[in-house]
Amino acid sequence: MLQKLRNFYQSLFTTIRAKLIAIISLIILTSLLLFTGISLNMFQSNMSEMVKMNNGNNAKMLSDKVESEMRNEAEELRLLVALSRKGAMVMNAYFKDSTDFLLVADYPSLEDGATKTYFKESKLEKLGLKAESLQALLKFSNKDAQELRLGHSVIRALSLPRQNVWLYLVPFNEKGGAHAIAAILNGDALSGLFAAVKSKGASSSLYSAMLVDAEKRLVAHSDNRHFKAYQDMATHPAVEIAFKRFQQNVVTGVQRYSLNNTNEYGSFRKLAIGGAAVITTVNEDIAFEGVRWARMTTIIIALLIIFIAILFIYFYSRTISDPLKRLVGATQTIRAGNYDVQLETTSRDETGELTHAFNEMAAGLKEREHLKGAFGKFVNEEVAKMVMRGDLALGGESKMVTVFFSDIRSFTSISEKLSPAEVVGFLNEYMTLMVEIVHRYGGVVDKFIGDAIMAVWGAPVAKANDVENAVSATLEMRAALAKFNTTRGARTKPIIRIGMGLNTGEVLAGQIGSNDRLEYTVIGDAVNLASRLEGLNKTFGTDILISGDTYELVKKKFNCVPLDKVKVKGKEEAQRVFAVLGRAGDMKAPKNLAELHKYTGLYPQKKTSK
Numbered sequence: 001m002l003q004k005l006r007n008f009y010q011s012l013f014t015t016i017r018a019k020l021i022a023i024i025s026l027i028i029l030t031s032l033l034l035f036t037g038i039s040l041n042m043f044q045s046n047m048s049e050m051v052k053m054n055n056g057n058n059a060k061m062l063s064d065k066v067e068s069e070m071r072n073e074a075e076e077l078r079l080l081v082a083l084s085r086k087g088a089m090v091m092n093a094y095f096k097d098s099t100d101f102l103l104v105a106d107y108p109s110l111e112d113g114a115t116k117t118y119f120k121e122s123k124l125e126k127l128g129l130k131a132e133s134l135q136a137l138l139k140f141s142n143k144d145a146q147e148l149r150l151g152h153s154v155i156r157a158l159s160l161p162r163q164n165v166w167l168y169l170v171p172f173n174e175k176g177g178a179h180a181i182a183a184i185l186n187g188d189a190l191s192g193l194f195a196a197v198k199s200k201g202a203s204s205s206l207y208s209a210m211l212v213d214a215e216k217r218l219v220a221h222s223d224n225r226h227f228k229a230y231q232d233m234a235t236h237p238a239v240e241i242a243f244k245r246f247q248q249n250v251v252t253g254v255q256r257y258s259l260n261n262t263n264e265y266g267s268f269r270k271l272a273i274g275g276a277a278v279i280t281t282v283n284e285d286i287a288f289e290g291v292r293w294a295r296m297t298t299i300i301i302a303l304l305i306i307f308i309a310i311l312f313i314y315f316y317s318r319t320i321s322d323p324l325k326r327l328v329g330a331t332q333t334i335r336a337g338n339y340d341v342q343l344e345t346t347s348r349d350e351t352g353e354l355t356h357a358f359n360e361m362a363a364g365l366k367e368r369e370h371l372k373g374a375f376g377k378f379v380n381e382e383v384a385k386m387v388m389r390g391d392l393a394l395g396g397e398s399k400m401v402t403v404f405f406s407d408i409r410s411f412t413s414i415s416e417k418l419s420p421a422e423v424v425g426f427l428n429e430y431m432t433l434m435v436e437i438v439h440r441y442g443g444v445v446d447k448f449i450g451d452a453i454m455a456v457w458g459a460p461v462a463k464a465n466d467v468e469n470a471v472s473a474t475l476e477m478r479a480a481l482a483k484f485n486t487t488r489g490a491r492t493k494p495i496i497r498i499g500m501g502l503n504t505g506e507v508l509a510g511q512i513g514s515n516d517r518l519e520y521t522v523i524g525d526a527v528n529l530a531s532r533l534e535g536l537n538k539t540f541g542t543d544i545l546i547s548g549d550t551y552e553l554v555k556k557k558f559n560c561v562p563l564d565k566v567k568v569k570g571k572e573e574a575q576r577v578f579a580v581l582g583r584a585g586d587m588k589a590p591k592n593l594a595e596l597h598k599y600t601g602l603y604p605q606k607k608t609s610k
Contacts, residue, residue: 020313025306032302036295047291048284052254052265055207055282059267060252062209063278065193070273073100073189074153074170077181081106081172084118095120100189102127102165103134105182127186129163138182140169143214147274148180154274157217158184159230166219169274187220194222206286212239214275238266238279246270246277256284323351327358339366396510401458401522402470402550403507403530404443406434406477406500408451409538409602414494422492427451430496433480441473442466446521452534456522459509467504467553471580474500474544475558475589478600497602501533503547525571532568533577539566541597541604544580551578558583561593 081104084091095101095118103119117138119131137158144154147169154169164187172181194209211220216239218231233239237257245253251270256263263284270277323346330341341362345355408414408430415423431453435445438455442463446454455473457466477500485495505526511518533545540563551560559581565574581596582589590596597603 020317021310024309024313028306028309029302032298032305036298036302047288051282051284051287052267055265055267055280056252056254058207058209059269059278059280062193062280063269063271066190066211066278067271067273069190069193070153070155070168070271073168073183073185074181077101077104077168077170077183078172080104080118081181084116091118092120095123099123100185101183102129102186103131103138103184105135105138107180107182109179127163129160129165133160134165134184137167137184140167140180140182144169144274152272152274154214155211155219155271155276156213156274157215157219157230164188164220166213190220194220207280207282209278209280212277212279216243219276238264238268238281239277241266242268242270242277242279246275319347320351323347323355327355330358330362334362334365339369396508396512398506399459399462399509399522400505401456401462401507401509401526402467402502402504403522403527404438404453404455404457404470404474404500404502405531405534406453406498407534409497409499411451414496417491417494426493430484433484434477437473437476437480441469441476443470443473447519456509459507459522460520467550468557470502471544471546471550471554471558472583474502474580475582478543482599495601497600498543499534499537499602500544501530501535501537502545502550503527503530503533504550504553505529505547529568529571529575536566536568536577537602538605540577540579541602542579542593543596543600543602545577546580548576548578551576556584559586559589561596 080091080094084106091104102124103117105117106115108115117131117135119134121131124131124134137160140148140154140156144156147154148171151171151173153171154167156167156169158165158167165184166187168183168185170181170183172179190211194211207222209222210218210233212233213219216232216234218228218233237259238255241255241257242253245251245255245268252268254265254267256265258264265282265284265287267280268277269279323343326343330343333341339362342359343355345352345359418426431448434453438445438453441457443455443457444459446456448454455470457463457470463469477498481496481498487493488495503526505524507522507524507526509520509522511520512523513519529547533547537543537545542563545563546554546560560578561581563577563579565576567574579593579596581591590599
């Protein structure tokens with residue numbers, strides 16, 4: 001099972017379709033991610049600068065408004081106190097209509113206590129306050145007094161539980177000297193300014209602003225949910241950073257920090273009111289929420305594009321892979337030996353050209369195979385293969401071979417009794433049988449000379465047992481001819497007998513002929529002697545004669561009978577010849593010449609001289 005899965009995955013990822021899908025998907029994904037990453041990083045960087053700039057502008061704008069509001073409140077207080085010196089009706093009338101001031105105290109001297117306070121009892125009761133509790137909060141420190149002597153107003157958060165009120169100290173100079181006005185204000189006095197900052201953000205929690213006094217206590221906040229009376233803001237990163245920068249005489253700036261696992265930008269600006277500071281913050285995660293959505297949207301679009309691309313590639317690749325699969329199948333058909341293959345061209349692109357070229361190749365191979373088959377019928381198959389491979393060199397070479405000749409006895413008289421068509425049919429049937437035996441035993445048919453056959457063992461390629469194979473082939477021919485004659489005996493199918501001669505010796509083997517026609521053959525005395533031996537069968541009444549050279553090479557494997565030495569044309573010395581009875585140990589083979597004559601039906605025609 002595991003092997004099947006492995007084969008499946010290997011086939012899956014080795015197809016052109018899978019490779020196209022993988023490569024193009026990777027290119028698209030990489031391109032989109034690089035483009036998106038670079039674009040979004042640039043956008044985020046620009047947006048970061050924009051957020052910091054907007055946050056800084058918010059801090060500046062809010063601090064300007066707070067200072068302007070405080071100056072207006074200071075002038076209003078000075079005017080009210082000055083008018084109240086002439087009569088309390090003005091102050092009482094103001095408290096009747098105003099909601100900002102809860103209690104006002106006039107200090108004739110910065111070292112003395114308050115001489116007179118102004119408030120409206122019903123207003124305090126509505127808020128759940130008492131005049132005595134507020135009056136107890138009117139005290140200010142020596143540091144506050146020093147600020148007042150310098151002409152600076154002071155803002156202080158008040159430690160009044162569950163109430164958003166704060167103290168505002170204003171210097172007041174008259175002819176009698178410098179003194180101060182103290183006012184306790186409702187926390188809602190600045191809520192409009194800070195709420196305006198909150199509404200500028202993309203969401204309710206993007207931007208926020210707060211006002212802290214010199215003691216880092218919270219005076220006002222843009223979101224009442226974050227406000228706690230007399231809250232200490234010293235540990236808030238934005239406040240901590242701002243007051244560190246104030247010590248370095250830096251009154252405004254922007255700083256990035258982490259708060260509750262969230263990154264924020266804090267802009268700060270020191271007010272000219274007793275060391276108080278306005279701090280605006282922006283949540284980085286919320287500010288860059290659009291960037292994250294853009295990144296997520298881009299990823300979704302990229303996946304969608306890849307999905308569409310995969311579908312497109314899947315179906316388009318079929319126009320490539322399907323023709324290639326057909327080509328592979330057709331190639332395997334040709335490899336199996338079937339050249340009758342033609343594919344339909346379905347496109348005009350490269351695959352169409354490849355299919356057309358394949359069809360031409362298949363037709364060429366079919367023609368070549370046909371030519372090879374026809375060529376092999378006229379030329380020895382082994383020689384034909386060597387010619388096609390280019391292994392057969394021009395010219396001749398000396399080789400040790402065994403040459404075979406066979407001839408049909410009384411062929412002339414036989415052919416006179418048959419029509420030409422019957423003669424050709426008879427020869428084709430006989431030679432097919434004999435040639436098959438030659439090939440079976442590794443021999444090469446050199447040529448047909450009428451009814452005679454010439455074959456060679458050892459050329460063009462020599463084998464270790466060529467001589468033995470040649471003798472074995474002659475014995476096989478003897479047996480095949482006996483079987484062949486069992487179905488013959490009529491006029492049109494006369495019984496035939498043949499003579500065979502074998503000689504082993506050195507010959508010249510090569511391509512012989514003219515510039516227009518060549519023939520691979522062997523020539524030399526060894527060839528002539530083999531031909532003479534075939535003819536001597538008539539004299540001795542035998543069917544297989546071998547020379548002394550052949551006999552010496554196979555005498556231990558075959559039973560041979562030595563015959564008289566004969567004078568052979570072309571040879572100065574008489575040649576010893578041997579009749580082959582059979583393979584050594586073959587009990588069915590003839591034991592002597594008499595049995596051989598009886599088996600073959602051949603008898604000596606005349607005696608020969610020794």
